[in-house]
Amino acid sequence: AKKCQIILLKPTSMNAIYHHIQTIGQIFKQVEKAQKCISDIQTQLHLISEKVSEIPENKRKRVARLMGRDSLMTPGINSFQNEYIRAAGGIPHSIDKKGQIIPVTLAEWKNFNPQMIYGCGGDRYLEDTLFQKSGWKDVDAIKQGNIHYFPCELTCRASTQTAYFVTWLSATLYPELFQEKAKKIYPEKIFQTQDVDLSLSFVRTAKIAFSHVNDLVCKTLMIDFKHPQY
Structure with missing residues (x-):
């Protein structure tokens, strides 16, 4: 019987993604496409790095990744999720515990005093339970209601979507960097189009237009009909 080689890909850092x-x-003989994917990720991460570089260290926000159900957990100091926070311009915790998920004591929580907290869908449970208790609720992020939730597919995985999530996280942390005209890096215009074959008799052409809006990549489907549609 022929043996099948099994390859397990489980990136634990941003560099491992590449x-x-x-x-x-x-493996799939798509080396050029793979390199293009890597280049796109690096380009977007470089853009975010440029935008947050003007923020002084003492103005950067402390960010906590919320995890856990019955007790507060967070990614360990060596997790790629803390790399995401740094790439977005935030400051992750410095608790000296390694692992994909570690417990957080009340003393550690109060000492870090996060200014922003984020999690994914299931993490909302702690907001309704633990964060109602004295001590746990007495940090800046909770006092100011600065708690956000993102799709688990973005928060919990080191993947090709890394740059998208870092951008989203950064824009949530520092919206002024993306809203103020003077801080914009790219002009707001279409910079690329991609043809789409819809194979519909009433469609003349279709394409996806890529443009920058507030330095974020926006995709718009543009359809040219052969006749007016009512």
């Missing part, structure tokens, strides 16, 4: 994309590109 290596795994290259590996997949080699």
